[in-house]
Amino acid sequence: MTAGSDLIAKIARRQDLAEYQKKHWTGTFAEYLDFVARDPKVTRNAYQRVYDMILSFGTDEIVIHKEKYVRYKFFDDPIDDGHDAIFGLEKPLMNLVNVLKSAALGYGTERRVLLLHGPVGSSKSTIARLLKKGMEYYSQTDEGALYTFDWREEGPDGETHWIPCPMHEEPLRLVPLEHRAALLGELNEGRSPDDFQVRIVGDLDPYCRQMFKERLASYSGDWTRVLDDIRVRRVILSEQDRIGIGTFQPKDEKNQDATELTGDINYRKIAEYGSDSDPRAFNFDGEFNIANRGIIEFIEVLKLDVAFLYDLLGASQEHKIKPKKFAQTDIDEVIVGHTNEPEYRKLQSNEFMEALRDRTVKIDVPYVTKLSDEVKIYEKDYNSRRVTGKRIAPHTLEVAAMWAVLTRLEEPKNAGLTLMQKLKLYNGKTLPGFTEDNIKELKEEAEREGMHGISPRYVQDKISNALVAHADERSVNPFMVLNELETGLRHHSLINNEEVRKHYKHLLAVVKEEYEDVVKNEVQRAIAADEEALTRLCGNYIDNVKAYTQREKVKNKYTGQPEEPDERLMRSIEEKIDIPESRKDDFRREIMNYIGALSLDGKSFDYKTNERLQKALELKLFQDQKDTIKLTSLVSSVVDKDTQEKIDIVKGRLIRDYGYDEDSASDVLNYVASIFARGDVKRGGG
Template sequence: MTTGHALLNQFSSRLNKQQFRQEHWQGSFAEYLDLVKANPGVVRTSYQRMYDMVMADGTYPVEGSKDLIRYRFFDDPHNEGEDAIFGLTRTLMELVNVFRSAALKYGTERRVLLLHGPVGSSKSTIARLLKRGLERYSRSEEGAVFTFGWKEDDGSITWDPMNCDPLLLVPNTARAEMAALLNAGRTDDNYEIEIEGHVCPLSRWYFQQRLEKFDGDWTKVVETVVCKRVFLSEQDRVGIGTFQPKDEKNQDSTELTGDINYRKIAEYGTESDPRAFNFDGEFNVANRGMIEFIEVLKLDVAFLYDLLGASQEHKIKPKKFAQTDIDTVIIGHTNEPEYRKLQSNEFMEALRDRTIKIDVPYVTTLNDEVKIYNKSYHPKRVRGKHIAPHTVEVAAMWAVLTRLEQPKHHGLTLLQKMKLYNGKTLPGFTAENIKQLRKEAKHEGLDGISPRYVQDKLSNALVVNTLATSLNPFMVMNELEAGLRHHSLIGSEDIREHYRQLVSIVKEEYTDIVKNEVQRAIAADEDALTRLCSNYIDNVKAYTQHEKVKNRFTGDDEQPDERLMRSIEEKIDIPESRKDDFRREIMNYIGALAIDGKIFNYKTNERLQKALEMKLFEDQKDSIKLTSLVSQVVDKDTQAKIDIVKDRLIRTYGYNEESATDVLQYVASIFARGDVKDS
């Protein structure tokens, strides 16, 4: 049996002590200048560091779009996609463009970034990704951050409470020359070193005290300084601050800018001694990194002055001290009702003028919405319960439909609009048409059902249906509809009724999906499809070349089987007037393959494959007697054929025994009612 010591030794052997010493580097001010000369990136501003952090993971193009790119950073690759942002590509591009502009000091570095959107639209997730990213990036070689402290007579070190850059210790008179010397000989295109801002009041006090001691020689002062590497950490309150407004009566601006330590006043004699002040407000903590304001527009007006100063002037005003420089990315988030209050409040004009609003809407693309739920409800992640195919899809479909605005285009349904957004094609609609649809719906994605509601109902459906081994779409749709009665964020009964109607639309769409799936499972006999295709091609070839077809049984030459050809072509809506064109198209396609030395396979022609599968299904469904599933007695021959279909559903489409039986019985009940469409 493994002992505790053996376990500890096992882990100890894996530790890289050299790397630890490198990461926890300490050195003199002169040694820090060597570091800066070798790697100027250590003195970047917070916005420059933020932008470089995002870009470090790279980008990739969005399939089917020339002007959209995705940033891998927001796929959360370092955490196995746990906080991945799906969809919202334009939103994230807009956000990163602000970071880039601010990194280049074009002016956006003096603004508050306001993530605006409905509840559950990933605003907090974006902020969390940025904070976790900064923590991780500061631990990498390219993201290293350094600060300094003051050596005391007893050998101890008083570290700068705001983790300021050591270069801020260089006096104004020497900064231009120091920056020029550090920039000299650089061949990279990265940001130029600029020394801007001043140290916090405590370090200023130490600097002045020692400047007097060394007769004004600042180079001697910095010899008493120790520089070290720091890691940004929300938990340790280093470089990352988070502020959440409380009850308006209990809000105190010292939470942002620090407060007097009254126990030390007796030791130092005055409130204005910086040694008697705690520089632990969220702005102090967030220096060199970022600060997140949760529900920022609920802040008391007194707080807003601190926020405005921090954004526009990069300064805060601690009690009893002069304005203090800070360097931090300020990100707030809020919802629609709070933002409307901001717009109508004339006292908030200054804040509106210094705010960059970035809309974070709900996802309006079905595939992206499915990915959101698959993070938690993927079959591999749900213990003890099988999730039938399309269960998560129908929930996502309903959620997306609630967020879409009715299309203005005549004859286009909401369901068709959703399919267009999801990359499907419809006759008469081009990529430009779809862009126009999105432009017309300016408020789309800012209303509707939150993913949280759908996740709650998926969870509830898993718990409530204890007797079933499989969770199916109808269980989830029933939960979604039942929950509408008590949904607190639905503003009117008309909206509630609209959402109920959308459940019915989704049920109809699901019915079409599973009917097609069962049809394909029945018609999945490869040999039968190949024989049917060969027969069809023989007849088409004879028809187009005005020849006869040899009957495989009698050996007689006969006219091409028009009835067979039309029975297949009608399955994909080829009208009588277009049959000649379609048949020539097929023969030309086969001829082109032959020229390239390739053999024709019906699977390479999607339309023909669909037509053959539907024809075979029509031919076989009566022999299988699928409708007998709704009766009590099934003969052995029929049961054997049904078992083959069920096995195909399980192997090909991901059903289990229970869900495959359920879907077959459901489709059988439709056939029993004669409710089968040709398409």
């Protein structure tokens, strides 16, 4: 056997032919009624199917700033390994699913266009793409199975041909109006009002209606014999095959025709059938036609010509379209459009568009305003699988995301709060004097937050530029990306206001300052990461605090003599975390109460469980050790052996604890060393 044949044989063994046959099932109308009796949900309409599809992936309940949200796992894109995952938009997505739920229950929103509205690059297209992808996937599952039918035709050669229903109609629409009530009574018998009820809504499309009438006439009105000329089959929705998934994009007005939505005359078949109003001489292949039973996406919907908007109004409100030369035709599909802010403002100010405004449900899709979620957007594109042969230094994506989020936040009305502090509060950090309720108030007072600012797309472009521009270097660091972001601002096509440009540039300086503080902190912690020394220092501090709060003396470990508590040692630690002289007694009692409470629970005290004390001890140890390490000597070309060994230990800790590699650890040590060389370090480490 050749290598090629062997490979084909291996693939052949992996095939699941039984699954293929199940997805391509064909049978009689009677067999289909058996399916319906067993599982009435095969007859669901498009809105019910979309809603159930989203729920089928499961949900989580999460709490953000004291508010409960339902998180729908579908929007993590489990179908495509997270390729289109959406981060940080729990509230807009919950609003969207609530609208779909209302539509599925028939409460009125099924007669509206779902309008995703937000700034460029805010995930509107991704949401629409996910819904379409989800419907394709769901239709292949047992739970999401749906069916249509074909017509039997005898060819000139006597062979049987099966002609598919052009709009993939629900087979129950073949039941004449006068028999529907009786059939539904049988199918729904024994079901409670809370159970899913089978319904038959709408009539056949013009082509199927013609085929039905011809056969009914030939069988002298015997409807049951018409059923012998149809076969029911399972249908798999597919955008590629134009089955149940449609997408419409505005083009130049001169090149656009309404028939793209509702189908057009097939001129070659007019000679065969003798009339342009014969449905067999018509192609029911407009986007509305082919999207029947599924979903249609309108890209930049508000850029549509007025003629198209009329079609959209009828499709949403009446669930009907008007193909040329034919009566209004029933459709069953979810209509999703998306638009950006300028186009929506035009809609609001245009009195001729009032009918469209009345028939839309607007769902705001803002930019992400939580730093950790914005970081995830960039990690998805610039992880180790995507960026081969090059490392992205720690904090590079974080500083880019930090700047992007800052551009979207509104200045807090609280004069004592900076924009950077607001960003940290939104990201789950705690600040003295701010509670969850305060954060909720901050969000409520900034209604437009996230509806303006820099798009993730711009940041992704600049990260890509940095990777290309520094192709000769093994890693890309935060400064390379920040420089790209700043350079790009001069030519950013969406910034036409010089004040806005200046503000964004100022925010880059704010981010650089924050990054400087972060890396100084990391280097300081790496220098002070001597567990034994920290434990000794902590023990010494606690002994002194205990003696101080209980008005006792401390036994000197060397002389054995009792001495007054070491006030100088205690203050040198407390000052590192800005405990003023007037608050030192409160802080010391707080520490002793904390230790006492642990003791009552049978637990021993560990400085790592108290974040503030740990930080104070690390900064104190760093202050004591930095001179012995001579970090500033890094900026010189000659480093003695003893210093080099200590620097290597610090570098090893940066690699082990903070995600650096050899090169980026050296870079960050040199950078922090240059800060110390300038003497530009805040008391207490920043």
